[in-house]
Amino acid sequence: MRALKFVTGNPNKVIEVNAILGGLIPVEPVALDLPEIQGSLEEIASDKCRRAARIINGPVIVEDSALEFHAMNRLPGPYIKYFLESLGNDGLNKLLHSHDDKSADAVCTFAFSAGPEAEPLLFQGRLEGKIVPARGPPVFGWEPIFEHKGETLAEMAHDKKNKLSHRYQALVKFQEWLARDNNRLLICGQE
Numbered sequence: 001m002r003a004l005k006f007v008t009g010n011p012n013k014v015i016e017v018n019a020i021l022g023g024l025i026p027v028e029p030v031a032l033d034l035p036e037i038q039g040s041l042e043e044i045a046s047d048k049c050r051r052a053a054r055i056i057n058g059p060v061i062v063e064d065s066a067l068e069f070h071a072m073n074r075l076p077g078p079y080i081k082y083f084l085e086s087l088g089n090d091g092l093n094k095l096l097h098s099h100d101d102k103s104a105d106a107v108c109t110f111a112f113s114a115g116p117e118a119e120p121l122l123f124q125g126r127l128e129g130k131i132v133p134a135r136g137p138p139v140f141g142w143e144p145i146f147e148h149k150g151e152t153l154a155e156m157a158h159d160k161k162n163k164l165s166h167r168y169q170a171l172v173k174f175q176e177w178l179a180r181d182n183n184r185l186l187i188c189g190q191e
Helices: 011-021 041-056 080-095 166-187
Strands: 004-007 027-030 060-069 103-113 121-131 146-148
Touching (some): 011 027, 041 121, 121 166
16 A cells, blocks of 8 residues: 655654554655745645645645634634744743633644645644643644643643544544545555
């Protein structure tokens, strides 16, 4: 079975994606430096997927995550990577210092393309929580400040996180799509 190319330079994401997909389809990481357009999370994920499919010249999946602060009209949203690089987790927390509303959504969008000419399909997951002072190891950037039901994502055991996270929710939708109409066979070159 041919592996599906997953555009990421983060080995922890590959481990998590493979754990969530449970061997349904093998995922092979490919590190590509793709420019990111400005726009909605969906527009950014679709554009990255189109670019990656042209470079790979075959089936590819990309992932884009967002952290939306309710008090800030859903910012930083898809620009969380740049906010985190500039401010760190403490700085992100300070953005909400003057706001009573600390609620936030963690959003993950996977985009899949069957190849360079195919329009990307989107699979999105959303997890409600709130922003808190950092707790837990900083393996996935902002996860130490995102709390869901009393635990930050960074504090959660991998098995627990992999059964409820925004990434899990998006991948479940992808799994459901894969299971329909032999889509997995098409991706893996078995038809």
